[in-house]
Amino acid sequence: GAVVSQHPSRVICKSGTSVKIECRSLDFQATTMFWYRQFPKQSLMLMATSNEGSKATYEQGVEKDKFLINHASLTLSTLTVTSAHPEDSSFYICSARRSAGTGELFFGEGSRLTVL
């Protein structure tokens, strides 16, 4: 399958700081990437759809000023959690779909954020 790489895999930060998570598609071009959040023992929650060269589309209830998404190229999207608070602690997972594909999503390894 296609490879999507996410970095960092784990990050611990102090409350009030900002954290950037990178998502790269290593062997294909992705015009669209998706950012999910998953709390323990809960299902995936789509946060936003990241479109190369344009603004991200956020799901209802997700603050766009808090979760900044940049999709600057066909292989890279970033999620920045600004002014993180303990309630932002979660497992953040990106995924990407091939620009010319059959619809399946390939997921990054996930980034576990702990805000102290």
Add this chain to the structure above:
Amino acid sequence: QKEVEQNSGPLSVPEGAIASLNCTYSDRGSQSFFWYRQYSGKSPELIMSIYSNGDKEDGRFTAQLNKASQYVSLLIRDSQPSDSATYLCAVLQNAGNMLTFGGGTRLMVKP
């Protein structure tokens, strides 16, 4: 009504048995269907995709699709303890760019 529904489980089967995981969806125009496996603390991994009615087999896994009944299932033959995970059903809706996920079924295979 949720768009993609799965029984949350846990579904417990003995080692060597067949595990049957089920999923129903509401958008009749959906065309693409996927099964993902997610181990605890890890991200989902694509294990099967199916696009047309009938069965699709890949090793110990068989995906079954019935569009008339809006039903997709995953069978795991000769279940192993290493198959213990949460299995997510995902549906690409007809007019959409986005996969819709079910809540997942937790499978436990007991030695």
